[in-house]
Amino acid sequence: MTSKKNNLRFFTPKITSEKGSILIDVGISAGFPSPADDFRETRISLDAELITNKEATFFARVRGQSMIGAGLDDNDLLVIDRSLEPVNNKIAVCFLDGEFTVKRLRVEGKDVWLQPENPDYPVIKITEDLDFVIWGIVTNVIKKV
Numbered sequence: 370m371t372s373k374k375n376n377l378r379f380f381t382p383k384i385t386s387e388k389g390s391i392l393i394d395v396g397i398s399a400g401f402p403s404p405a406d407d408f409r410e411t412r413i414s415l416d417a418e419l420i421t422n423k424e425a426t427f428f429a430r431v432r433g434q435s436m437i438g439a440g441l442d443d444n445d446l447l448v449i450d451r452s453l454e455p456v457n458n459k460i461a462v463c464f465l466d467g468e469f470t471v472k473r474l475r476v477e478g479k480d481v482w483l484q485p486e487n488p489d490y491p492v493i494k495i496t497e498d499l500d501f502v503i504w505g506i507v508t509n510v511i512k513k514v
Contacts, residue, residue: 419448419508419509419511420448420450421450421452421508422450422452424452425450425451425452425505426448426449426450426451426508427449427451427505428446428447428448428449429446429447429449429462429469430444430445430446430447431443431444431445431446431447431471431510432444434487434489434490435470435471435472435485435486435487435489435490436460436471436472436473436485436486436487437486437487438486438487439460439473439486440510441460441471441486441507441510442512444513445510445511445512446510446511446512447462447471447507447509447510447511448507448508448509448510448511449462449504449505449506449507449508450505450506450508451504451505451506453505453506453508454506455474455476455503455506456474456476457474457475457476457477458473458474458475459473459474459506459507460472460473460474460506460507461473461474461483461503461504461505461506461507462503462504462505462506462507463483463501463502463503463504464500464501464502464504465483465493465499465500465501466499466500466501467500469504470483471507472484472485472493473485473486474503475492480494480495481494481495482494482495483495
C-alpha cells in the first residue's frame with residue numbers, strides 16, 4: 370500500500386501482532402535490493418531478540434548525557450540483564466550512594482571504576498566508603514527515531 374504526501378511516496382506495510390511477536394510483510398535490505406526477497410513475511414519476537422533470561426531482565430530509561438559516546442542518549446530504553454556477570458568493559462546499571470547510574474565498568478584486579486562515555490563527566494573510583502552495587506548489565510538499547 371502506498372500513499373503520497375508532497376512529492377514523496379510512502380509505503381505502509383501490513384503489520385499484525387500475535388503473542389509478543391510482530392509480523393511485518395516486507396523485508397528491508399541493507400545491501401543491494403533483491404525484488405524477490407522484499408515481500409517475504411517474517412515473524413519477529415522482540416522478547417526472543419532482546420531477552421535471554423526473562424526472569425532477570427528489566428527495562429529502564431536513560432536520564433542524562435554521561436553515556437552519549439556509547440550511544441546511550443537521554444530517554445533511550447535500556448534492556449538490563451541481572452543474571453550476567455559484571456566484567457571489564459561492560460556497560461552496567463549500578464546503585465551508587467542511593468541513586469542508579471549507568472556507566473562502563475573498568476575492572477583491574479580488585480579495583481573498579483565507573484567510566485562515563487562523555488568527557489564532561491568524571492570517572493568514579495569505587496571505594497569501600499561508597500554504597501555500591503552492580504545491579505545489572507545493559508544488553509540492548511531501544512531508541513526512538
